[in-house]
Amino acid sequence: MLLNFSNYSSAQRYHLMTQTIVPRPIAWVLTQSDNNSPNKVYNLAPFSYFTAVSSDPAILMLSLGKKPNGDNKDTLTNVLKNKKMVIHIASDDQAEIVTQTAATLDYGDSELFATDLTTTAFDDFPLPRLEQCHIAYGCELYEIKEIGDLPQTLIFVEIKRLYINDQVLNTEDPDRINIAADKIKPLARLGGGEYASITAPFSLKRPD
Structure with a gap:
């Protein structure tokens, strides 16, 4: 089958792309809502159009559409106002709750x-992080x-x-921080309502 993307609608392209660009990492994003409440209110939402862009500077990217009514997503509204977010990497056993927060x-x-x-203080960062996640990035716009x-x-x-x-550190090499992916058990996004977990990691030596 050979598809000419110019013959497909935006929704059809999205459907095809999300089923073929797999697996995709999920950014579980916490931002602060500016609702004039005396108590801090935090928005939490997952995004699978998410990737690392560069390491110098250390940049991550999220791609957001609109709400069904055409309004901006709350994550965008909040980051425009507060310039901060915390991106978490969810584990595969959190798939159901990640879906609920969508x-x-x-x-x-x-x-x-x-x-x-539950949230806990993220040292030296103005927003908290989720206590249940192994990985959290404190980020500025x-x-x-x-x-x-x-x-x-x-x-x-x-970042x-x-x-x-x-608990997810591999301490075999004391001179370098090594993180065990199989201990993080990162949740991955597929197409439609499908998710995946990783299989056993393996290593290969790159050519010189």
């Missing part, structure tokens, strides 16, 4: 209220770009802090 809520309603997730007619928003953030749970 629900569209009214602005200022927190996905955390309907879950058993670097740049925002809009592309396409819809449009799609690309959020570039710079300022990285939390790694000591």
